[in-house]
Amino acid sequence: MKSTEQALTKRTDSPEAPYWPSGRLLGHIHQMGEDPLNTMTRAHREVGELVRIRLGHIPGYLVFNPADVKTVLLDNADLYAKTTRGYRKLRLMLGNGLVTSDGQFWLRQRRIAQPAFRRKSIAGFARSMTRATEDLIARWEPVARTGGVVDVADAMNALTLRIAGETLMSVDVTGDAQIIARALDTAMTRFSQLVSSPLPYPEYWPTPVNYRFWTRLGQMRELVDNIIDDRRRSGVEVHDLLGMFMAAEDPETGERMTDQQLRDEVLTMLTAGHETTANALSWTLYLLSKYPGVVQALEAEVDSVLAGRRAGIKDLAQLTYTAQVAKEAMRLYPPVWLVARQALCETTLGGYRIPKGAYVFMSQWAIHRHPKYWPNPEAFDPSRFAPDRPAPDRFAYLPFSRGKRQCIGDRFAEMETVLVLATLVQHYRFALDPGHPVELEPSVTLRPKNGIRMKISRRE
Numbered sequence: 226m227k228s229t230e231q232a233l234t235k236r237t238d239s240p241e242a243p244y245w246p247s248g249r250l251l252g253h254i255h256q257m258g259e260d261p262l263n264t265m266t267r268a269h270r271e272v273g274e275l276v277r278i279r280l281g282h283i284p285g286y287l288v289f290n291p292a293d294v295k296t297v298l299l300d301n302a303d304l305y306a307k308t309t310r311g312y313r314k315l316r317l318m319l320g321n322g323l324v325t326s327d328g329q330f331w332l333r334q335r336r337i338a339q340p341a342f343r344r345k346s347i348a349g350f351a352r353s354m355t356r357a358t359e360d361l362i363a364r365w366e367p368v369a370r371t372g373g374v375v376d377v378a379d380a381m382n383a384l385t386l387r388i389a390g391e392t393l394m395s396v397d398v399t400g401d402a403q404i405i406a407r408a409l410d411t412a413m414t415r416f417s418q419l420v421s422s423p424l425p426y427p428e429y430w431p432t433p434v435n436y437r438f439w440t441r442l443g444q445m446r447e448l449v450d451n452i453i454d455d456r457r458r459s460g461v462e463v464h465d466l467l468g469m470f471m472a473a474e475d476p477e478t479g480e481r482m483t484d485q486q487l488r489d490e491v492l493t494m495l496t497a498g499h500e501t502t503a504n505a506l507s508w509t510l511y512l513l514s515k516y517p518g519v520v521q522a523l524e525a526e527v528d529s530v531l532a533g534r535r536a537g538i539k540d541l542a543q544l545t546y547t548a549q550v551a552k553e554a555m556r557l558y559p560p561v562w563l564v565a566r567q568a569l570c571e572t573t574l575g576g577y578r579i580p581k582g583a584y585v586f587m588s589q590w591a592i593h594r595h596p597k598y599w600p601n602p603e604a605f606d607p608s609r610f611a612p613d614r615p616a617p618d619r620f621a622y623l624p625f626s627r628g629k630r631q632c633i634g635d636r637f638a639e640m641e642t643v644l645v646l647a648t649l650v651q652h653y654r655f656a657l658d659p660g661h662p663v664e665l666e667p668s669v670t671l672r673p674k675n676g677i678r679m680k681i682s683r684r685e
């Protein structure tokens with residue numbers, strides 16, 4: 226295996242990957258900004274497994290073959306960095322947290338944060354997850370009684386934000402700290418404009434939109450800083466993620482996180498953890514409404530495992546079909562639908578040349594529907610993940626990405642989706658409001674554009 230240094234100066238004689246002509250001055254910027262999901266699906270179908278595109282003056286590569294995805298995310302991960310426009314803009318919002326940092330700094334932060342996400346460390350959060358879901362169920366009661374309709378996307382967003390606030394820093398974000406919900410919403414909207422518009426105006430121009438972006442971001446940072454400050458002063462140990470981060474030491478150097486790092490990590494976890502999980506749940510409910518056979522099997526499992534009780538951490542081992550449903554929903558509607566990297570040097574991928582500075586895109590949306598790896602790819606079939614079936618190729622199924630930058634919150638998210646889903650299905654049935662069109666919005670996460678309106682009815 227060559228050293229990273231050797232590889233970084235590498236020149237290749239490999240051929241250029243097939244180019245997909247765009248016929249536009251800025252290359253594929255418009256297509257990728259306006260309709261990235263269809264653009265990628267078409268590129269795959271029309272050109273092949275590795276497609277060369279152009280984003281203005283930057284060469285881009287769309288990677289569909291799981292073996293090539295493995296090369297980028299695992300085998301040659303050191304040759305690719307998180308320096309694309311998306312990550313640079315995300316850094317404005319999240320600072321130098323785990324999602325946006327790179328290199329030695331990232332490694333140190335990851336080592337410090339990792340123990341907080343072990344199965345044992347997060348087990349205590351199960352209660353917060355089911356309690357918050359039960360509160361929602363109670364709030365829905367009057368709506369269900371009158372045959373009413375709810376926006377499940379809104380509801381799942383509020384629910385997962387509440388869970389994130391409680392488990393991260395023991396704060397009720399639905400109450401006092403609405404600043405957080407507002408700031409996250411404003412920041413995500415501005416971030417999407419900065420990343421997907423072909424020529425966005427910069428974030429430092431004195432416009433009302435930028436003003437709101439910076440003001441709300443400032444309020445949210447101040448709030449998190451105050452929480453950290455109060456903790457330091459009181460000296461009381463609290464069992465939440467912030468408490469674990471504050472107490473954790475780098476196993477190699479014994480260093481702890483500074484206040485600034487703590488703040489960046491808290492904001493990172495809030496952002497990375499709540500909208501992703503909300504979308505996973507919303508799309509699951511959407512898919513269930515179209516597959517009554519799956520609902521039947523799911524209800525049967527939930528009723529037999531829980532027997533009317535509140536779901537808890539010990540039930541997870543038995544809620545296997547529920548977990549399969551959540552996995553299959555994340556295959557078809559991956560909350561993170563695209564992962565991007567920038568080549569640090571010239572290298573090869575799948576036998577083709579990748580120039581230094583090129584952007585490399587791996588789309589969960591397209592790869593999770595790759596016909597070679599997923600027979601009948603459009604069908605929602607949780608039995609694909611049954612324990613007695615062969616496990617899918619690890620790099621053909623990557624809702625949490627793979628390699629060293631794999632999501633640190635994957636187990637947390639799996640536990641949350643299963644517990645919330647089981648609790649919802651235990652009490653309610655969901656039917657899509659036929660008058661409401663459900664559309665995809667591939668923003669930072671794969672959102673339902675105008676929400677998902679559903680009629681809810683109480684199960685007897």
Ligand code: HEM
Binds near residue numbers: 505561565624632633
């Ligand atoms: C269904 C829910 C979730 C999905 C689909 C998801 C997906 C992902 C993906 C694809 C990445 C890699 C992104 C990249 O390469 O840029 C990632 C990274 C990350 N996620 Fe998640 N995530 C979820 C929930 C969570 C939760 C609940 C947390 C925290 C409580 C979290 C925290 C993070 C962090 C900190 C990273 C960066 C890890 C690193 O690079 O060291 N995520 N997530």
